[in-house]
Amino acid sequence: MDCNSSLVKEQSPLIDMNRYREQVEEAAAFIQKQVTEPPEVVIQLGTGLGELAKAMDVDCCWPYAQLPNFPHSTVTSHDGNLVIGNLAGRRVAILQGRFHCYEGYTAREVGFPIRTLALVGVRIAIITNASGGLNPAFRSGQIMVLADHLNLLADNPLRGPNVDAWGPRFPDLSTPYDPQLRQLVHDLAHRLGFGEVVSGTYACIPGPSLETPAETRYLRIIGADAVGMSSVPEILVARHAGMRVLGLSVVANVNDPDHFQPILLDDIIAAARRAEPRLQQLIMQTMAELTP
Numbered sequence: 001m002d003c004n005s006s007l008v009k010e011q012s013p014l015i016d017m018n019r020y021r022e023q024v025e026e027a028a029a030f031i032q033k034q035v036t037e038p039p040e041v042v043i044q045l046g047t048g049l050g051e052l053a054k055a056m057d058v059d060c061c062w063p064y065a066q067l068p069n070f071p072h073s074t075v076t077s078h079d080g081n082l083v084i085g086n087l088a089g090r091r092v093a094i095l096q097g098r099f100h101c102y103e104g105y106t107a108r109e110v111g112f113p114i115r116t117l118a119l120v121g122v123r124i125a126i127i128t129n130a131s132g133g134l135n136p137a138f139r140s141g142q143i144m145v146l147a148d149h150l151n152l153l154a155d156n157p158l159r160g161p162n163v164d165a166w167g168p169r170f171p172d173l174s175t176p177y178d179p180q181l182r183q184l185v186h187d188l189a190h191r192l193g194f195g196e197v198v199s200g201t202y203a204c205i206p207g208p209s210l211e212t213p214a215e216t217r218y219l220r221i222i223g224a225d226a227v228g229m230s231s232v233p234e235i236l237v238a239r240h241a242g243m244r245v246l247g248l249s250v251v252a253n254v255n256d257p258d259h260f261q262p263i264l265l266d267d268i269i270a271a272a273r274r275a276e277p278r279l280q281q282l283i284m285q286t287m288a289e290l291t292p
Helices: 003-034 112-120 179-192 213-221 232-240 265-289
Strands: 041-045 057-063 081-087 090-096 124-133 143-151 197-204 226-228 244-254
Touching: 003 112, 041 112, 090 112, 112 232, 124 232, 124 265, 143 179, 143 232, 143 265, 179 197, 179 244, 179 265, 197 244, 226 244, 232 244, 244 265
Parallel strands: 041 090, 041 124, 124 244, 143 197, 197 226
Antiparallel strands: 057 081, 081 090, 124 226, 143 244
């Protein structure tokens, strides 16, 4: 056996994590030099949900390609910008679009923007997406407040050596979504007359192929109320970093596995855009009523 090659192989995960840490720190330093006041909240916008930034008083806006070490979004419905400014009286960073494991990225790479913003100083993460409904009581256009999730990806952004300065080796996920933020959204929905706001468990699958009838039936059986291909890597990174997390999902369609209908991406995007004004109002009201 070649002892030297064996040693290199054993050290490679640590070397890789050291490089990743350097990349995150470089990106965070770039942002910190450009902003006069760090954001306290990050809002990540998913498929068909990119308009919230228009309501901001913008300080800085960068395409992801201009930020050091950021992945590049390849999904046409994601703008791919980091926008920092003021929204509803809060310092906010908006991620217009995200990355997905189905694009070829690892879960660690998908979580890169959230990890970077954690170092910049963000303490609250509002993660949004569009999903397919599994709960037969749901209907298209509803907004689901995430109460829990099922990580069905074959990856986890926390795999590999832990950076203790970033968070604990084994982060607790007994309450992955902040109970106070969840209750606030439900209270606001009641006040605003949004009766279509529901609560449920979100399942994250690898994609990019959409679910078969059998897979839909299986996801229902194991307790999922909605399914999508995003968000969980970012949520895990946010919780590892000690952020309070609020997850909001627009239910784009609901499919019955016994009477299955084709699922088209254009229909998902259209449903998300129809729900976007209500989602935007909920987020802005949530921002205005956040406790310090």
